[in-house]
Amino acid sequence: MEPSVYREKWSALKNAPGNEDALSQLARQIAFSFVDRYYQDGLYRAEYIDLLCEMATSFSDTQFNNKASSALFEIIVEELCDDYEEMPVEIYSRVMSQVISYCRDVPEGVALDRRLTDFGISTFDDLYNRANLVHSRRYTYGAGRPPEKIILLSRVTIGADVAILSVMIQRFMKMFPDAEIVIIGNAKLEGIFGGNPRIQMRRLSYARGGGLFERFSSWHAALDILQTEMPPETEQNVLLVDPDSRISQLGVLPFTHSDNYLFFNSRKCDESAKHSCMAELANSWMHDVFGAGDFCHPTIWVPSGVRLRARRITESLRAAGCRRIIAVNFGFGTNPRKRLSDDFEIELLREILKDPRTVVLLDRGFGRNELLRSASLIADIGNRGFHASVACFEDSQYPRTSHGIIGIECAIGEVAALIAECDEFIGYDSACQHIAAAAQTPTLTIFAGSNNMDFIRRWSACGDTQCKIVHVNTLADPGHVDTDEVIARIMEERSGKAPGAVEPAHKIPEIKPPRRTGKQAKKAVDS
Template structure:
């Protein structure tokens, strides 16, 4: 028996074990974790060994991810998304994109038959998509690069842009699309389909109309797929009185359509899909530059476009008041810090790096604005850090959405560390008033680069060698990316050396 046949046999046995344990009620989270992790690993190993497709492993993960017991379904979702979908996307290779399409079509075909997914199945059938081959055939068609006929630009009344769902990608990619469409059809109504969090990134842009669409990243599998229904409904409602030549849709590899696998209109002539995971161009390493290049190829305008961030006027005024109060006393530099990792612990460095970083910054005379973050784990981590620094004598001021500008001047002036708890829009505005920014691979460094603020990007925990280049922040501000391999295994001396390197980078960026 060869290796590939053996892996098929093991996958079949694992699926049988899962179904048996489920049937007798003995499936525990611990066993589910073993089976899900093993299924994801076996799927990738089987493909790497000979290009084969191990469908039994995806069946196991689909069945687990749609269990009613959330302690078990979340394990299945982790196996599908972080361990498979995200790893394939982060490879930034055409072969990985093709494998993703096949994998996720199997997921869709599994889910559409389940109770609670009737609307998904009905909508797909309405588009004439019944079989897996139907879905794959359509996916292949929309991935072909088509050029927009500029002669029709004046006819465009509405232009739709889909959110990438994650904040960093919405700055690095989605904002570039918005900037280009302002050039292509300046008189069209520009609609961004995005969550309330993403909407904060563009609240100050009067040219962008925000259409609220939430994607349930923390929800179940069917709930995630059903986000597409709301997008399709919104676009169909907005275009009910328009001809196909009077609107266009740009999908920049959005999770709302599961990376282009779900259709939005029966007539897809106005639909332009950017497969950011496979697109490449000589001399353009970052995803922002590649997005701009693809847009130029499709829409034909030569004027350059860059990522941008447009916070609300209220957020900008708040940030200016905070930083002005600090600098009125002659204190500088002001450094914004975000230690969020987007629920991916591999992106952070081991303790005591974060404490050392903040402590050294304060000792160096910096006033630090620290984002408390949105994830429960991150908030707890920041609370531990601030308590330790307070114990060493640091004056800490906590700001949140209830803070009023009238009380800021007196309170902010003598603080060493200012924490912020609230939306990304206001924190981004604080970054924009800072002298520098430091953070892990998250949204903050893309905001800083877009705003022209010097940034230090500590990049670790990546699954593919192309990730640092693709996610290198691009914009008006200087960026120093510190790529740290095997960061999880760093010890005290190595962490100390890295903190010293970060501080040196801060000094160098300030000299520019």
């Protein structure tokens, strides 16, 4: 439908507010029309974006504004981010530059406009051209005075920070042993990286489900942090690394006036990146920018007290006669398409527990919906005759059973520590697959919700251990996924003897070793 028709509908809704469902439906129709026109003929119809921006900034009630901003980000922005083709990267920059340019001109955008002006950015073209330069520039680091401080922006999602930031940090620690390392990101990262004394955390939140100005507020917060961590007179002694972070809206928003800004383009789509996962891309980028160095698998640094408690929990189970402990996580982040079904999850757990002296540690998840789902799974397994219980990571009594399922309520760092002590991890594409691989726990990921081969390869887990996937096509006919067939494939992958390391079928840079598929390496979560 043409923008003019949508504008008439918007005018009617704007003058008679109160119908959230109608507002949400209209915003989604506008967003889908933008995508339809782009897919059909490659045309960029700016009118659709302007209309969504207007809808997202017109109400005093943020709940109404958020309907349009959600449609804009979920349908357009996220789609462009996950495509991994050259054109969507450029279109993303155009969309985000247009959104930011619109927002700086409305009353709520005074601070946004002022800060952009401070960076010499006054127009859409200024912002758009800068973004294209950031994304296409080849970054190099001159061999001069080593940096006194290295600041890394969080990717916002835990899994991406494990897959990318942990690789960069390991290599930075080797190259610059005296440099201070600072991460700007969510407090939850302290549970994943807090065991490394060289890492300092500066807390910052990102409103993934918020309105336009809420999303941009993290940029303002990061600039405030940088004023103390990187005053103008010290910029030349500091490296600022942007790993394609949402905080900068994937490199569109600026952070520094100097040349100390390095951008990692995780959406790189040339031939050299076609068959690489994020950890491999991060190693290649470090190689290109800083020179040759040893390949680093992702890792985690869980605080020692948490690691010790997790070890005691699993030791208690093994002392009770348990022979194999399997960590399971059925979380899927903010994308429900990554999940299969209740029946699948129940039947998979039953199949796993057919092996005697096996204990499943089920992460109960976060939020009301995940807790309800995990409670239902645990109750169902108990009704089928297996031991089923729940526990909290901090409980004074350690669980003791040799067979069954235990639902564990714990924070992300505690989940990581438990996974590191388990013999195996199974779950959907989420943060925990990256944590498991980083902890050198054999990892099997159920990949659903995408048939984009580049996306699946890019986000496959990477670790010094077995990392396997079972892909499930839930897009063609989501109502008729053969649960028994999927479970059979999972069990076959689990039981099959892993072959020795083989040469990969595709050509890879010298820095990248072949994925290891041999016997699990010695676990070292605190390596």
